[in-house]
Amino acid sequence: MFPEPNYGTVDKAIVQGRLWRVKFNGSYWFAKLYYADRHTVLMPGDSVEILAIQGITLLVLPCHHT
Template sequence: MVNLFVSENVEMFSEAVMGTVEKTITQNQPGRVKCLGSYWPARFYHSNCDVIVFPDDFVQVVGRQGKLLSI
């Protein structure tokens, strides 16, 4: 199984940026976030995060790995 939630090589932002969830994000499933005027794939930075965020929820984006944002 491929681990989509590797926190290595994540470029951390100096300050968190607010985003709005467009597609539900769970511990095992990345979703989508609107942030900085654009839509991005997103996942939890910590793989053991036992939370679900739903569309229209606000999240703090803390970094990115390529085009994948970390919340």
């Protein structure tokens, strides 16, 4: 977990169970949703809160941060 909130922007759609890309700190990272809600889909341009890094994959949640 990060000591303060970090945010990224979805580059390619994120669907539960698959790895996609998020732009964070000027780089593109693989990302996956932190929880298993099969109905959540994040589209390019959506903001995400980055909760943690697992290897080279960001664990993210949808957010309203702009």
